[in-house]
Amino acid sequence: MLRFFSLRVFRALLTVTLVVTFAFVVLRMSADPALIILGPEAPPEVIAAFRKSWGLDEPIWVQYVDYVAAIFRGELGRSMRDGRPAIELVAERIPATLALTLPALALKIAIGIPAGIWASLHRGTFVDRTVMAAAVAGFTVPSFVLGLVLVLIFSVQLGWLPSGGQDTWIHAILPIVTMGVGGAAVLARFTRSAMLEVLGQPYMRTASAKGLPWARAIRDHALPNAAIPTVTIVGFMVGTLIAGAVVVESVFSWPGVGRLLVVAVSNRDLAVVQCILLLVAATMVLSNLMVDFLYGFLDPRLAAGARAGGH
Amino acid sequence: MASASPLIRLEGLSVSFDGVRVLHGVDLDIGRGGTLGLVGESGSGKSVTWLAALGLLPGKARIEGRALLDGEDLIAASDRRLDAVRGGRIAMIFQDPASALNPVLTIRRQIGEALALHRGLSGRAVGAEAKRLLDLVGIPDAERRLSAYPHEFSGGQNQRVMIAMALAGQPDLLVADEPTTALDVTIQAQILDLLDSVRRETGMALVLISHDLGVVSQTCDRVAVMYAGRIVEEGPSSRLFADPAHPYTRGLIGALPPLDGSRRRLVSIAGTVPDPRDPPPGCAFAPRCLHSDRRCTGDVPQIEPIEADRRMACVLAVHRRSEIAARAGREHTTAETVAP
Secondary structure, eight states: OHHHHHHHHHHHHHHHHHHHHHHHHHHHHHOOHHHHHHOTTSOHHHHHHHHHHTTTTSOHHHHHHHHHHHHHTTOOOBOTTTOOBHHHHHHTTHHHHHHHHHHHHHHHHHHHHHHHHHHHHTTTSHHHHHHHHHHHHHHHSOHHHHHHHHIIIIIIISOOSOSSOOSSTHHHHHHHHHHHHHHHHHHHHHHHHHHHHHHTSHHHHHHHHTTOOHHHIIIIIIHHHHHHHHHHHHHHHHHTTTTTTHHHHHHTTOOSHHHHHHHHHHHTOHHHHHHHHHHHHHHHHHHHHHHHHHHHHHOHHHHHHHHTTOO | OOOSSOSEEEEEEEEEETTEEEEEEEEEEEOTTOEEEEEOOTTSSHHHHHHHHTTOSOTTEEEEEEEEETTEESTTOOHHHHHHHBTTTEEEEOSOHHHHSOTTSOHHHHHHHHHHHHHOOOTHHHHHHHHHHHHHTTOTTHHHHTTOOGGGSOHHHHHHHHHHHHHHTOOSEEEEESTTTTSOHHHHHHHHHHHHHHHHHHOOEEEEEESOHHHHHHHOSEEEEEETTEEEEEEEHHHHHHSOOSHHHHHHHHTSOOSSSSOOOOOOOOSOOOOTTSOOSSOTTGGGOTTOOGGGGSSOOOOEEEETTEEEOOTTHHHHHHHHHHHHHHHTOOGGGSOO
């Protein structure tokens, strides 16, 4: 068990390191923050001073070593625009983002999983085809298109809901629905195929052969097995709670982490971008760890493999 | 056979999938405590017969005919009624025990379900009875093993668990669908012995579905041979193996290596099982039969008595009958073996 988890944790750290390093290099190669923040008209000595004060005049590997050393001291750097600690800037945006992504996740689960189960139990019927057609439509339409269409209908035409801003919970409805639809569609498809796989297994026939009513066979025998692949997808969605709203926040001018990221990238506000990416990688990795842990709980075969020090 | 009131009687049981008929009017009686072996190549309809009788085929299957359990037709029965019969009166075990058990539920839970459904047990009584059943089927350390999962058992042990689960409802009939096919040869014999001993102890009837004649001859009093969705021969296993009547049965037995006597070349049956979507005219076995002539491609031969207690579906039945009669005269046997 210990080996199982230490291997997982090692992989997780490796993933975070790779993400952070890649972002560090690409951000510094792609544009000069001094020119972007101070503007092309700024005098050369000001630009030089700016570079010196942020350490941008050092060779990139020195900057990188400094950056990593700072992370280990718990410092994630300061915004080049207003000098505030990057972590503070990011942290004050997190509640706004979670106010969208958490309800959206609940919506995805509440619609996607039951719809997938329902479709699988009516395989090949009108119900199944309708649900799956809706699912294909749901995840092929990009969220910015769906968001704008919803705004057009509910804000512009009907005037029922606001098209942007963050004043009341009513402002959150359209962004939440926009995010929820795509995720629900993905979950519905995955749940359906997981269920179909399980329903074809010999143990389902055994359950019927022992006299279990079909509804109970589904509940007690099919669902626990179908949960295993479904948890993978839900885990992936949990991993995007922090950074999954970039597009939707931009469409609905919602002041969350996503919009901060867009602004920080275009400003080459290095510390802020890196701080967000570190956070995103960490949540993704953490949710993967949670999924691994849940697997052990849902599937006794994996738990046994883990105890035996297996893969 | 045809005793006064059989435990279960199949009458003209037919099954089609998407308009393709795979089972053509199977008639079969099983008496209380009787043992019947059902043999034939894969695809001959052995399993489908019993899955149809128990309502375990997928919804697209069209089933005709009747399956009478003590006179009650299971084909026409409601789902609720079938749930009570399945596991309660008729239990079934399957070929691959590892995949026939749910991988994420403990053995206790899976046996306990049957105990709760058919015996009304709950709480501690479930655990005690499940342990007794595991002891009965020869799983050592039953108490502790109840909380184990199927992957922690070997194939043979899983089949023992399946048998324990089947016995949980105290059924009158156990249908064992190729119960030893997925197991090692040494384990096969153990499982067959176990089936035989629990049958003797409980007095339940047993249907053993197998493509292995050896397995069937060892365990069953009667044998029915299936080919392309029909029973082609049925009779007491001793006589059927000693003196097979249908050319297909003779072919099957000819393909078995003899245990004693001189070594001989094994004879295989040429050709393959016909495609149910495109069956040959007349007798389905005719294209592979060494004895077929033009009579065989006319009407499909119906299954008819050829001796007391034996039936066969072959136009040669007429010849067989006279042959048997002649032999009966020669050997001065009683009228019992003479055709009616």
